[in-house]
Amino acid sequence: MISKDEILEIFDKYNKDEITIATLGSHTALHILKGAKLEGFSTVCITMKGRDVPYKRFKVADKFIYVDKFSDIKNEEIQEKLRKLNAIVVPHGSFIAYCGLDNVENNFLVPMFGNRKILRWESERGLEGKLLREAGLRVPKKYESPEDIDTTVIVKFPGARGGRGYFIASSTEEFYKKAEDLKKRGILTDEDIANAHIEEYVVGTNFCIHYFYSPLKDEVELMGMDKRYESNIDGLVRIPAKDQLEMNINPSYVITGNIPVVIRESLLPQVFEMGDKLVAKAKELVPPGMIGPFCLQSLCNENLELVVFEMSARIDGGTNSFMNGSAYSFLYNGEPLSMGQRIAREIKMALQLDMVDKIIS
Numbered sequence: 001m002i003s004k005d006e007i008l009e010i011f012d013k014y015n016k017d018e019i020t021i022a023t024l025g026s027h028t029a030l031h032i033l034k035g036a037k038l039e040g041f042s043t044v045c046i047t048m049k050g051r052d053v054p055y056k057r058f059k060v061a062d063k064f065i066y067v068d069k070f071s072d073i074k075n076e077e078i079q080e081k082l083r084k085l086n087a088i089v090v091p092h093g094s095f096i097a098y099c100g101l102d103n104v105e106n107n108f109l110v111p112m113f114g115n116r117k118i119l120r121w122e123s124e125r126g127l128e129g130k131l132l133r134e135a136g137l138r139v140p141k142k143y144e145s146p147e148d149i150d151t152t153v154i155v156k157f158p159g160a161r162g163g164r165g166y167f168i169a170s171s172t173e174e175f176y177k178k179a180e181d182l183k184k185r186g187i188l189t190d191e192d193i194a195n196a197h198i199e200e201y202v203v204g205t206n207f208c209i210h211y212f213y214s215p216l217k218d219e220v221e222l223m224g225m226d227k228r229y230e231s232n233i234d235g236l237v238r239i240p241a242k243d244q245l246e247m248n249i250n251p252s253y254v255i256t257g258n259i260p261v262v263i264r265e266s267l268l269p270q271v272f273e274m275g276d277k278l279v280a281k282a283k284e285l286v287p288p289g290m291i292g293p294f295c296l297q298s299l300c301n302e303n304l305e306l307v308v309f310e311m312s313a314r315i316d317g318g319t320n321s322f323m324n325g326s327a328y329s330f331l332y333n334g335e336p337l338s339m340g341q342r343i344a345r346e347i348k349m350a351l352q353l354d355m356v357d358k359i360i361s
């Protein structure tokens with residue numbers, strides 16, 4: 001694991017008056033880069049030819065670093081270019097997926113916003129479950145084996161795959177039938193199936209809750225909420241039930257978009273309590289814990305209980321639903337505020353207070 005001292009040694013050589021905010025051109029790059037520009041930073045987008053279109057059209061990147069494929073971001077040549085630009089990288093789901101978690105932890109010698117040690121805790125279901133449960137959050141029942149399935153479950157797989165390959169099953173036989181079908185279609189591998197995460201299917205309404213923890217202010221902020229727009233399940237529910245049965249289509253849960261939502265106000269104390277508990281437990285289990293954005297993906301059942309089924313320990317794709325601010329981020333300062341700008345504001349404050357060691361790793 002790259003040590004904090006190694007990163008601080010690199011940062012000490014930076015020109016602090018010319019800090020650049022950098023990220024991979026995918027996932028949440030638009031408002032990360034726009035937010036950085038609004039706070040007065042120079043920006044750089046790492047991308048491929050043809051994938052640079054939105055960042056040019058929306059004019060959010062001052063510079064581009066081009067790669068042949070996104071996985072090249074882990075190469076030393078790219079890291080050196082970023083260091084020469086005095087870059088602080090803001091990691092997101094695509095960045096972690098393409099760079100590779102092992103490389104992020106052990107080889108990516110560029111200062112990153114946030115705690116890179118906690119990224120594995122969102123990637124590995126066992127660690128994620130440990131953190132959520134020990135934080136005292138309500139989570140779905142977990143099944144250790146397909147043979148244990150005795151009710152309706154949802155089956156998920158490792159890594160940031162945006163819901164691809166997830167399926168519903170109500171028996172052991174249905175699990176293996178659907179898994180084999182997805183394997184034949186090239187969506188799952190034998191390794192995926194062996195490492196399947198099987199959990200209770202909770203019936204409820206979807207709230208993906210986006211928080212920001214500021215180590216400079218020691219405060220958890222509620223930044224926004226969204227719900228997921230998923231294919232093909234959201235298309236299937238528009239079809240009458242009798243026609244769904246005749247079509248014989250298995251639902252899938254690939255995230256294709258995000259829709260901003262607000263939760264009933266009486267549930268907000270529960271929302272804040274969840275965020276506070278997670279931050280406190282993360283400090284204990286993975287010091288220094290959560291830094292900056294994180295997300296709790298939850299379902300609200302008929303008893304008005306929020307059940308957390310997934311966690312993101314960095315900026316989540318749902319923050320794209322409030323690039324111009326949310327109903328919640330507006331309440332803090334009476335201004336539109338995206339998660340990208342909130343990140344840039346924390347970096348700016350850390351530079352002014354000479355406390356950058358609190359926010360990078």
